[in-house]
Amino acid sequence: MTKLDSRIAAITDRIIERSKPSRRRYLDLMRDQAEVGMTRPRLSCGNFAHGFAAAGEDKDAIRHLRGPNLGIVTSFNDMLSAHQPYERYPAQMKLFAREVGATAQVAGGVPAMCDGVTQGQPGMDLSLFSRDVIALSTAISLSHGMFDGIAMLGICDKIVPGLLIGALRFGHLPALLVPGGPMPSGLANKEKQRVRQAFAKGEATKAELLEAEAASYHGAGTCTFYGTANSNQMMMELMGLHVPGAAFALPGTGLRQQLTRAAVHRLAALAVDKRRPLAEAVDERAIVNAAVGLLATGGSTNHAIHIPAIARAAGIRIDWTDIDELSAAVPLIARVYPNGVGDVNDFHAAGGMAFVTDTLLEAGLLHGDLAAPGADDFAAFATNPRLDGDALVWDETKASKDLALLRHAHDPFLPDGGMKLVSGNLGRAIFKLSAVAKERWTIEAPAAVFEDQDSVVTAFKEGRLDRDVVVVVRFQGPRANGMPELHKLTPPLGVLQDKGFNVALVTDGRMSGASGKVPAAIHCCPEALNDGPLAHVVDGDIVRLCGHSGELDVKADLATRPRAAVPPPALGTGRELFGFMRATADDAEHGGSAMLHAMESAL
Structure with a gap:
């Protein structure tokens, strides 16, 4: 077996050392x-x-x-x-x-x-x-x-x-x-993406969009x-x-x-x-x-x-x-x-x-x-x-049958894994570099601030985002509304990028592995509801996101600003049932869970 890379070994050892007390308590419980x-x-x-009453044969x-x-x-x-x-x-x-x-x-x-x-x-x-x-x-x-x-x-x-x-x-x-x-496999993913962006621009009908989606998920x-x-x-x-x-x-x-x-x-x-x-x-x-x-x-x-x-x-x-x-x-x-x-x-x-x-x-x-x-x-x-x-x-299986898709570790697409921690006066966030063209790893532009993704889509349709812009979508963290994915934003932001604008997204919400192309600092911690920095950003603030240096900063003195008004909790579709989970949820870096802290406290 090849010797473990020293960097992987060092990080593992650090995790082991940090985890010793909690890991010991867990293993003791399992032995018990x-x-x-x-x-x-x-x-x-x-x-x-009772346990075998209906077990049949x-x-x-x-x-x-x-x-x-x-x-x-x-x-x-x-x-x-x-x-x-x-x-x-x-x-x-x-x-x-x-x-x-x-x-x-x-x-x-x-x-x-x-x-x-x-x-x-x-x-x-x-x-x-x-x-x-x-x-x-x-x-x-x-x-x-x-x-x-x-x-x-x-x-x-x-x-x-x-x-x-x-x-x-x-x-x-x-x-x-x-x-x-x-x-x-169904409809090619690039074609699906093309139809989605065409629909966002008003160049495809809803029937055409549904046909493409149904051919993809079939x-x-x-x-x-x-x-x-x-x-x-x-x-x-x-x-x-x-x-x-x-x-x-x-x-x-x-x-x-x-x-x-x-x-x-x-x-x-x-x-x-x-x-x-x-x-x-x-x-x-x-x-x-x-x-x-x-x-x-x-x-x-x-x-x-x-x-x-x-x-x-x-x-x-x-x-x-x-x-x-x-x-x-x-x-x-x-x-x-x-x-x-x-x-x-x-x-x-x-x-x-x-x-x-x-x-x-x-x-x-x-x-x-x-x-x-x-x-x-x-x-x-x-x-x-x-x-x-x-x-x-x-x-x-020691050989790739498609080097455009899968390569050896000694001849990779990129020398690193492309998931970057970015931090600064806007907090800590994740930037998935591997999904973004390298020339777009640094974006510095005025902020456009929103409290939900529907408002972003409306602004896009009205042409208010046709410029270099960092779209800030806040109050999307676990405690605010359960941290929904903001996948709805991918087509319109992709259209803006294709028009030649420098565009980025900064949010305390989630994006998934289905999202890419547009530079995005996601899962921002602390979230806006916990008086995180995003709650103090206003339209026009200059935001800098840099995947090279790991920067996530705004050129403004946030300490002098009041916090933006917190949107009321949404009702309907069962969301009110989850209020107790939102109230006690951890931040994204700790797992975004309402349950794990209570579990750990019991050990």
């Missing part, structure tokens, strides 16, 4: 749960009988403790393309479990909302906090004490982090995520751009929480079914041997691997929020300074839409996660000594699965 926590043998007869095996019983936590719904394939998984997984002397039960379900459906709509204000709800739902599902291992069925934006955060409270058990795969599976959902799958592979190569096999294929079967067999074996519990698997090395993969592949900026949150659930402290320094050490080796032309299916065909894992291991940029639940040896994640007849086999 393993020794005296709820399990089938410790349930009273009445409790236990598995009833006798569960009752007499013949083999491990796996708890399935599912995010199935058939409105969302990515989660629709999970409908048949539990029945299949029960059959696969019986093949190895195990049983499986659906422990419970979690909600799965789609930012693609709620983009720019009131429901988006619930999106980030749905991660906490999913974590809580996962904990409720597993609280019955009936299970020896955890199979998590989830794939999209907040669902995977939420499942993992919840499952980590049962980290004394082994666990795997079981993905569903991406939908087949079947079962995740959306094929490299956004948060597909970044999730990449990270789970590099944390060892899948069986090798499971991320991007298409739904409804024999290969996908055999990968699910392999996951069930693997999880049952871990449960029998009481090996590689989730608490040990998700350690500082695994968290660093996730961050390295995110940077190397140009993944979603949403994970600058999710990685710290997942880490905290395991007692680990990672911040944006760590991610920024990792970015300086990790080369960009993938160009997947929106950072390139090809989609995730093209990425997978070019070598995919097996190639990424192999080249990053060869360059010493990954921890290859993980206690990965998905395989005995982490090197197995440098292989791609295929079917040989009915048998599942894995092949080494």
